[in-house]
Amino acid sequence: MLFQKFAGNPVLGPEAFPSDIMYVFNPGAIRCNGEYLLVADAATAATPIVFWIARSRDGIHFTPDPEPIADWPAPAAGPENCIYDPRITFIDGEYILMYASQAEGRGVRTGVVRTKDFRRFTRIEQAETGRNNRNSVLFPEKINGRYVRFDRPMGDDELEPSDMCISYSDDLSNWYGSKVLMTPRPGCWDSHKIGGGAVPIRTSEGWLEIYHGVDLTCNGYIYRLGVMLLDLDDPSRIIARGGMPVLWPDRPYEMQGRVPNVTFGCNALLESDGTVRIYYGAADTCIGLATAKLDDLIAACHRGNPVAETFFFGKKQENSIETLELATL
Numbered sequence: 001m002l003f004q005k006f007a008g009n010p011v012l013g014p015e016a017f018p019s020d021i022m023y024v025f026n027p028g029a030i031r032c033n034g035e036y037l038l039v040a041d042a043a044t045a046a047t048p049i050v051f052w053i054a055r056s057r058d059g060i061h062f063t064p065d066p067e068p069i070a071d072w073p074a075p076a077a078g079p080e081n082c083i084y085d086p087r088i089t090f091i092d093g094e095y096i097l098m099y100a101s102q103a104e105g106r107g108v109r110t111g112v113v114r115t116k117d118f119r120r121f122t123r124i125e126q127a128e129t130g131r132n133n134r135n136s137v138l139f140p141e142k143i144n145g146r147y148v149r150f151d152r153p154m155g156d157d158e159l160e161p162s163d164m165c166i167s168y169s170d171d172l173s174n175w176y177g178s179k180v181l182m183t184p185r186p187g188c189w190d191s192h193k194i195g196g197g198a199v200p201i202r203t204s205e206g207w208l209e210i211y212h213g214v215d216l217t218c219n220g221y222i223y224r225l226g227v228m229l230l231d232l233d234d235p236s237r238i239i240a241r242g243g244m245p246v247l248w249p250d251r252p253y254e255m256q257g258r259v260p261n262v263t264f265g266c267n268a269l270l271e272s273d274g275t276v277r278i279y280y281g282a283a284d285t286c287i288g289l290a291t292a293k294l295d296d297l298i299a300a301c302h303r304g305n306p307v308a309e310t311f312f313f314g315k316k317q318e319n320s321i322e323t324l325e326l327a328t329l
Helices: 294-299 306-313 320-324
Strands: 022-033 035-044 047-057 082-091 095-102 107-115 133-136 147-154 164-169 175-181 194-195 201-203 208-219 218-230 237-241 263-265 275-282 286-293
Touching: 022 047, 022 095, 022 275, 035 082, 047 082, 082 133, 095 133, 147 175, 147 194, 175 237, 194 320, 201 294, 208 263, 218 263, 218 294, 237 294, 275 294, 286 294
Parallel strands: 022 082, 022 286, 107 133
Antiparallel strands: 022 035, 035 047, 082 095, 095 107, 133 147, 147 164, 164 175, 194 208, 201 208, 208 218, 218 237, 263 275, 275 286
16 A cells, blocks of 8 residues: 555544534645644534534644534525535635535535635535536646636436546636546446545646545445546646555444445645645544655556456556556547
8 A cells, every 4th residue: 555544543533523423534634824724524413514624733633623614605506405525725825615515406516615714715606507516626726727627527326437527617616628537447446436536736747636436346335545647738638547546445444434445535735845645534434644755656657457457458568557548448
């Protein structure tokens, strides 16, 4: 496993919150005003999820705010009955949060809010598409004058296979030019559903994206994290997609919980020493910390999956990345 899990995991669990919080998971994460800040999914005993901020000076010991985010702005279409899985992007001097916004009779859509201090939030209304969408992740800079995001338009059945898409906008409200970026790979760890995870990291070799992949087994789903590189000027072009996952569930707190066998990432923070840290949701129950070197993650994008190559092609290929990309066509 490329990511090294913190020995003191989980770094944040429901016991740190008031008694009516049963599970805490899938946080957005950012560094803000000298502290690490998590915007976590907090599930109450009544089932709905609220966003709750936890703060830390050292990135290990987190203290939740006394209450969840207050005065969360409701969309014009009506109140939300569930919100979850935020991704936080700092761009143009403010923080943009993209998250899954669910409402009765409307399904799930991408919700977008902006803030400068994580105390006051303003909604950016989204043009209605009539289609479910989630796992939206905003790039940290405009590309060719446009905002760019990952998303995952989907049907009414959340269990059906899903592709990972890329879309563009001039105003953060109206999105266009959506196209499929990447599809699940039959027989691999990301064979059923894939979607954006962390806010992409700009590197000299391309945009590094840590995404999630889902494999359907006889006993349910397994959620793992993988990596890919995208062209800096045209992020719809995949340079390389790693063949093996870089993080997967293998600890009790990841394999047992509200949703078993889940490691789910909504963030990736690059430190000054080249370390990438992620705060990931474990079994939709608690939050773990894992770290890896940026150079190792980039290298992992160029490594294939010999087991899958042997299964599908009969022998290990010389160019494993090219072979795996052919398997997705």
